Amino acid sequence: MRIGVLGTGVVGQSIAGRLVELGHEVTMGSRQAGNEKAVAWAAEAGDGAGEGSFADAAGFGELVVNATAGGASLEVLEAAGAENLAGKVLIDVANTLDFSQGMPPRLSVSNDDSLAEQIQRAFPEARVVKALNTVTASVMVRPGALGKSSNLFICGDDEGAKAQVSEVLQSFGWSAERVTDIGDISAARGPEMYLPLWLRIYGTLGTAEFNIGVITRQ
């Protein structure tokens, strides 16, 4: 599949790299074509990897991944262009952590709204699915290192889009029965507001390489 990955950070590079490895054609998007990190990534990732502007990447992709910082995501998607997102599955991986007032970070949106909802409202023709924001980049793309009982929560308004995202996640190594569909796009408040707990568990364990598994009665 042709996939556009917006963002050149650790999350964008991890997802884009894994997608190329799985045989997809990937264009990494950044503010301007020729971004140093994106060019270096594309050279190293090899066949199937390219780079360009946010609009180039979104236009290229049949599926688009928002791997930018939450505070920048709406602006980035505006630059990518509504016409380049219309009708496409848009996986929103971003978190709304705001470090501007020091540690611990605040969430810039929470409670009765979420970033995923803001994106869906701003781009009504995109088929937004929230996914992967609850784990660190290395776990996103190689969950098997944590065994088979950790969960990944997805949500969105479009059933077909969620099914397609679930397939991509399974190709990363997530068990089908652990990709948990928690409902429509407003459910994104759940995984987004989980971040303060995630950060505290991270601080306690001293490693970001963890996840949670849902445990029911035996």
Added chain:
Amino acid sequence: MRIGVLGTGVVGQSIAGRLVELGHEVTMGSRQAGNEKAVAWAAEAGDGAGEGSFADAAGFGELVVNATAGGASLEVLEAAGAENLAGKVLIDVANTLDFSQGMPPRLSVSNDDSLAEQIQRAFPEARVVKALNTVTASVMVRPGALGKSSNLFICGDDEGAKAQVSEVLQSFGWSAERVTDIGDISAARGPEMYLPLWLRIYGTLGTAEFNIGVITRQ
């Protein structure tokens, strides 16, 4: 030990009942002594169970449990009396769910504050420990039904208080290595803000009898 449990709902009754079963003397507190539910509970729970006002229960307890609704907790603790809480371990089990604007509920406090912090600020001489708000009442007091790998997060400013709460939790059946101390009282934002995700998992599973376990690299 003598324990005061504030609140007569399912959470209060579950915790108070389990504590009596474990051999503690428990006074259940409510707005007025003679509360119908508290009287019925005390009669059924038998030896060691009593009831009274919030102040009676807090005064009686060497340890106090806040098992009231989050929106009422500060007022309840005011009625219990700062002098009856001073120097004592106060386990805050409450969630700040506000259903007044419909479903899904909002959190009445979140992001850069939490109920546990509000309680600690209002009652500086109490030794507040946040615990148990991340699971349903039956799981709180009998976690073994979910196996041994689910986690319970505790936090607070007083190390001795957390150690004492951990002992109580272990007597309920929580594994010592799964009672996870995530830090000072401000860490309570984590487990409190986890509730929207908890509610969505609950909706997906169709049962509240679940918990999450932290999974690290094998």
